[in-house]
Amino acid sequence: MLKSKILRNKKFFGVLLLFGLSVLVIAQTDSMQSDSSHQPVIRGHIELDSSLWSPVAYLSIIPDFTQTYYISYETIIERADIDDNGDFSFQTDFLSGEDHFYRIHFSKKDDPPASLTIGGKEENHFFLIANNRSVVEIVTEPGYNLINHLSFSGYSPNHALQEINEIVSFLDTLDYYGSNLNRQFISGAVNEKLLQYADTCIHPLVSLYALYKSNLDQGFQDNPEFYKRYLRKWKHEQSDYFSVFKAQIPWESSNNKSVLIILLFITIITISIVSFSIYIFKSRRKTNNSLYTSLTVQERKIFSLLKEGKSNKEISELCSISLSTVKSHINNIYTKLDISSRKEVMDYMEST
């Protein structure tokens, strides 16, 4: 009885194990399949009027948020043909490993490839965040404007980016005929929402994008504490996006100015001290020279022999004069040069 119960339990655990293993194998196969579809790519779909627009999409890098609306051939890093179905794709394996801000734009047939239209029904671009591992899919909805509504799938920071764009576009699409007070109230609320987004967002680029979309100049004046706190939060961010932002903040740039002024002051002081030392050195040398010239020919000869370390006796022999005369000359030399020992003679200026 007991034996059959154990046997039944064993069978049950065996079936359970088999089931677990099958689930594991299926999950593994699924993940392998999804990995193969996770090749880094920026893929999109747009419906263009082929009589007006070139069937090409251009990918540009935006190095910092002050250059969001900067266009040149230098910033265009890739182009992709748009097929008859309106699909295009960029291989992104050559992009940076770090997240960067990019722009995709389309050009009209009459316009050069580097053409940017901001606002209106022919606004020809949109922005996204990507790196060399991300998969980004974009679908634009056709309508009155070239790009009516964007929807992103794949790399998640782009969803947040789109949310910010929708918050900002709320101001444009708002149908009201109210007073200035109403409009100020609504634009203040939108600004507040953007600041809140920037404050709570965990992705640095998205957070900064929200901040740039807010009323930045006014914010620096009205709420400096917010920006100080914001900088503390992202103090480890070393990207150009944050460096340029820091440089834009009035008190940060004034801090930098103060540092520059201090450095300039130190440099001036150092230069002054060095110049003064050189002056003293030169004037002393000049004095020494003038003192040296006061020596007689014989005294100069004895002075040079003293510098060579000769003894009184050697000098007496070399100059063919008595020892007492040598002593007398040496005393004169000491007096004229204002020195008191042979050591000072040795240390006396090299020019002598």
Next chain:
Amino acid sequence: MKKSIKNTISLVAVLFAFSSFCFAQEELSLARSWSLSFDNESEKAEVKVKMTDEYNYMKFIVNSSFTKGKMLVELIDPNGKKQGNFTVKADGEIKKGKNTNSKSRVAGNMQKAFKHPLIGTWIIRAIPSSATGELQINVQQQFLPKIDYVEIKDSQE
């Protein structure tokens, strides 16, 4: 008989009043344009547009095309706040990709519309840096009654 004459006169009076109102609406629109040429220019240029309370709608259309140098275009409101900007730079080439159109023309266009724009002087500032090219500026100012507003919004959507 008298009554029908009275009614006719009233109707004509109403129609007359309405037509004069319509004409008055049409008159309240102003469109101006400027064309600026730059030949290796580095000197700043400004176009100033005065906004009065006669109008409640303002639209700026800036089109530019440059073959050399750099051009920064800014739209500044009467409070000194930047309401839009773009920069074009020529003399470059596409770094990667096929069919590069090197050292070619670049184009920058901006369209900004404001309902109830700020009263005062609006400035379109062009800051060139050894730039060669053209800048076209069109400004429309209008007084739009509410019904026109709705029409414009619908047509844009």
